Amino acid sequence: MSERKVMTVLSGKTVTPPPIWLMRQAGRYLPEYRETRKSAGSFLDLCYNPELASEVTLQPIRRFGLDAAILFSDILVIPDALHRNVSFSEGKGPAMDPIDVSGIEKLDASDVMAHLSPVFETVSRLRTSLPGETTLLGFCGAPWTVATYMIAGHGTPDQAPARLFGYQEPAAMEKLLAFLADVSADYLVAQIDAGADAVQIFDSWAGVLGEKEFEEYAIKPVARIIASVRARRPSAKIIAFAKGAGYLLKDYRRKTGADAIGLDWSVPLSFARDLQKEGAVQGNLDPMLMVAGGKALQDGIDAVLQALGQGPLIFNLGHGITPQADPENVTRLVQRVRSVGGAG
Secondary structure (H helix, E strand, C coil): CCCCHHHHHHCCCCCCCCCECCCCCCCCCCHHHHHHHHCCCCHHHHHCCHHHHHHHHHHHHHHHCCCEEECCCCCCHHHHHCCCCCEEECCCEEECCCCCHHHHHHCCCCCHHHHCHHHHHHHHHHHHHCCCCCEEEEEEECHHHHHHHHHHCECCCCCHHHHHHHHHCHHHHHHHHHHHHHHHHHHHHHHHHHCCCEEEEEECCHHHCCHHHHHHHHHHHHHHHHHHHHHHCCCCEEEEEECCCHHHHHHHHHHHCCCEEECCCCCCHHHHHHHHCCCEEEEEECCCHHHHCHHHHHHHHHHHHHHHCCCCEEEEECCCCCCCCCHHHHHHHHHHHHHHCCCC
């Protein structure tokens, strides 16, 4: 089997040029995705259709030859499996029944894995369809980020409803985060067993937390997931991405046990270099450069490579690629990383 370069980096080794994949690489910026999406019905229907979910996962691999494919799904399939009536509407984002203290007491995970079985079938299909050298990534949402949607019933700019809930109902918040951590660990183990090489935990709303809350809401639940996964699958490789966490990332790898930490575009490259001394990092090009293109894109790529290319790096964006991105800029990005990244 050809070397899966992402897995090599996740073991702490440097690969030159660094492997590359992009968060949300299967998505609305691709015309082939939009065509497939039309035939799927709702967004959740697409997530739960193994044939179509496999197809959209493979589309960016065919087009760009990226080093990793990430399962096409959504972080909110967990609350959907918990019968929170999740829905997605164009222009408004996700919505669900908001949860309260009594709802948290009644949460039942007994049929979650059965509900998510189509996702595991998608993973199995992908592992047999992907080129041997392509790493297959599974994922879940971090408990804090998933909880923010469950508490508010929708996304909010600074997740004030969830933050307020945590202050007013600390025991219920702790219980919800622990529950979500345990369900998420089961979910990741099932993805690994279905064929995922590694998994990523997305904490998209970690950046709204203060220092104490980051410890309680972002670090402890993610550490609980990783410990649970590793207890059952000791060789599991796990990336943790706490968007917006800034300086709080200083001890994040050590405290969570993650093999690699994802960095958003606001993380200074000098700080990223310090974080890389302890192991692999992933990131952290500004997604807006995929819209801008040109010299700005080239300079951004070169800056990341110059700062981080001599250590264990998985080249990625600092968050998901946006619908406005030009696919030709992805082609340019991959070419630039593979040509310049091998120099020096």
